[in-house]
Amino acid sequence: MATAAMATSLDGKQREPLLHFPTPAAANGAGAAGRRRFLAFLAVMAALIASYHLLEPANSSRYHALFLTLGSNATAAAHLRALTLRPHVAGTEANAAAARYVLHAFSSLSFPAHITPYSVLLSYPVHRSLTLAAARGLAAMPFSLVQETYKGDPYAEAAAEVIPTYFAYSASGSVVAEVVYANYGHSEDYAYLASRGVDVAGKVALVRYGDIHCEDMVRNARAAGAAAAIVYTDAKDFGGSAPKGGKRKWFPEARWLPPTGVQVGTLYYGNGDPTTPLWPSCAAGDDCERLSAEDLSASEAMPGIPALPVSARDGETILKAMGGDVAPPKWQGGEGAPLYRLGPGPAVLNLTYIGNDTLATIENVYAVIQGKEEPDRYVIIGNHRDAWTFGAIDPNSGTAAMLEIAERLSKLQAKGWRPRRTIILCSWDAEEFALIGSTEWVEENMDTLASRAIAYLNVDISVFGPGGLRPRATPQLDELIKEASKMVPDPDEPSQTLYDTMMRYHPPITRVAGAGTDFAAFLQHIGVPSLDMSYGLFNEYPVYHSLYDDYVWVERFGDPLFQRHVAVASVWGLIALKLADDEIIPFNYISYASELEECTKDIADKCKGFPVSLSPLQKSIKQLESAATKIHEEKKCRTGGVYTMSAAWGLREYVQKFC
Structure with a gap:
């Protein structure tokens, strides 16, 4: 067994290793007799190990089948309720309490568990204000910028702890300017405004959530010359x-x-602690190299202009006060919305935002189930814990599912199961700010993880609502996802499996792309096969990142019976078990070759007219496809073979007699 090297920070200080493994004992025996006994021992062990490996799928399958029977709706619901009693933004005491809850949950199951802290740059609001004047010189109308609770809201008292609405890492500043409406904030939208003679320079860009991320909206506004940006949630x-x-x-x-x-x-516009791009942060009190405030503010990763998110009501109020040409039909709102105009003016906005970007402590929580045969190979299960508000769907529906998996694995251990390879369960912190917790851990343990991680299995949001299983993954995991999903009934259609409903969509499995959640560092920094999955469709979850993402919303609309949580835990955990237990890692590269072929066709289309030959690439892909097919067929033959324990013991007796 390999031993984990001590992680070393940039200042030379050592931190705890990723995992602890025993050091192999020295070989025993001396002389020719000792060598003969040692060779005989190796031969016997080889026979027994071979027989065990060929029998192992059946033994593992029994545990895997048992795992699928251990789901508990009540357990998932209880964890979710406990985790979402208070809003828990990264860096706050409430999120530290949530970390302790997860640590206790792991420890109570007798899993070795620990917390790793990092000191990272987080961002909080100090002051926000927004006022509107219908024209310059008229009295200003202030916006409250408050999300209102409702009568009988059980979380009304806790809502007072919700951080005021803001954009993390927004530039501080004050802007008084006319408004220009820029639809969803695409670069093409600004090109359209320019074609209509609408000048965005020095103005406040008003854009609506929808097609792209808010950081892209603000970057595009800045590129168009806007002095500030307002992003609203359109009722449409x-x-x-x-x-x-x-x-x-x-x-x-x-x-x-x-x-x-x-x-x-x-x-x-990046991943990880903004002050330590591409290298790990350290714990509070330790010294590590960081970017200066000046370098950071000048970085293209920062938005560069002040920006605020506002409600549908405030967005419509601003639009009603605007003039200029009528916006095109696709830019208009839904039923009952005012007529949207492009501007600029006569509406004038006075926007002020003052933020505090400060070093704060975040805490990742880990539990380790050490493998019995390949302990230095890791199957990593991850979900982030921090939330902008209560986080009942994003992310703690995933946290509840992960803790439900942990409870099932503990019950398997009580029945005698141990994984072949090590399973690590990870509760990440500060994902919402910039995927910080997961990125810092990968950066700190990059060499170890790059050489030892089998796969990273992420679930950020386990349940959006109705809509079936929606996985995305690197291609070598496609077949494993399909096989696992065939074993789990669809919670909304019990006569069907998750596979049956998943296959109605095209494609049934999409690719992990972009950097929207914690697989990013594993996949993009060190090339670890990765997946992310959820149940349901995003458009069924309109309370995303708002005050109303609470337990009541889940109980009424997201998953009233918590059967969707249990189904996701089942397929997520089963995939992890197969990766951890199967003698031959259940990757299938046939679909990878097919994906590469499709990508090559796209490249060929883009290279038309250029003196570029793709023949070597196409030949290599064919070779990969041929090798992947051969391996797949050999694997089927091997795992389908029959090798009895009596035959194994007969071989053992033969070896003993011969030696």
Whole structure:
């Protein structure tokens, strides 16, 4: 067994190793007799190990089948309720309490568990204000910038702890300027404004959530010359539609975002601690190299202009006060919305934002189930714990599912199971700010993880609502996902499996791309096969990153019976078990070759007219496909073979007699 090297920070100080493994004992025996006994021992062990490996799938399968019977809706619900009693933004006492809860949950199951702290740059609001004047010189109308609770809200008292609506890492500053409406904030939207003679330079860009991330919206506004940006949640996209002859309803009567709901987020255009890009941060009190405040503020990763998120009600108020040409039909709002105009003016906004970007402590929590045969090979299960508000869907639906997996694995251990390879369960911190917790851990343990990690299995949000299993993964995991999903009934259609409902979509498995959650560092920094999955569709979850993402919303709309949580835990855990227990790691590179072929076709289309030959690449892909097919067929033959324990003992007796 390999031993884990001590992690060393940039200042030379040592931290605890990733995992502890025993050091192999020295070989025993001397002389020819000792060598003969040692060779005989190796031969016997080889026979027994071979027989065990060929029998192991059946033994493992029994444990895997048992795992699928151990799901508990009540356990998932209890964990979710406990984790979401208070809002828990990274760096706060409430999130530290959530870390202690997860640590206790792991420890109570007799798993070795620990916390790793990092001191990282987080961002909080100090002052925000926004006022509107219908024209210069007129009295200003202030916006409250408050998300309102509702009558009978059980979380109304705790809502006072919710951090004021803001964008993390927004530039501080004050801007007084006319407003220009820029639709969803694409670069193409600004190109359209320019074609219509609308000058964005020095103005406040008003954009609506929808197609792209808020950091892209603000970057595009800055590139177009805007002095500031306002991002609002349009009722057309998040407020639902009114029933025929009735009024529009929203939470708590319906799943939709209330008119005062605000979607907060981050504007940092990168992953990890902004002060330590591409190298690990250290714990508070330790010294590590960091970017200066001056270098950071000049970085292209920072937004460079002040920005604020606002509600649908405030966004519509601003739009009503705007003039200029009428916006095109695709830029308009939904039923009952005012007529949207492009501006600029006559509406004038006075926006002030003052933020505090400060070093704060975050805490990753880990539990380790050490492998019995390949302890230095890791199957990593991860979910982030921190939330912008209560986080009942994002992310603690995933946390509840992960803790439900942990409880099932503990019960398997009580029945005698131990994984072949080590399983690590990870509760990340500060994902919402910039995937910080997971990125810092990968950066700190990069060489170890790059050489030893089998796969990283992420679930950020386990449940959005109805809509079936929606996995995304690197291609070598496709077949494993399909096989595992065939073993789990669909919670919304019990006569069907997750596989049956998943295969209705095209493609049934999409690719992990971008950097929206914690697989990013594993996949993009060190090339570890990765997946992320959830149940349901994002558009069924309009309260994303708002005050209303609480336990009540889950109980009424997201997963009233918690059967979707249990189903995700089942397929997520089963995939982990197969990766941890199967003698031959269950990767299938046939789909990888197919994916590469499709990508090569795209490249060929883009290279038309250029003196570029793709023949070597196409030949290599064919070779990969041939090798992947051969390995797949050999694996089927090997795992389908029959090798009895009596035959193994017969071989043992033969070896003993011969030696």
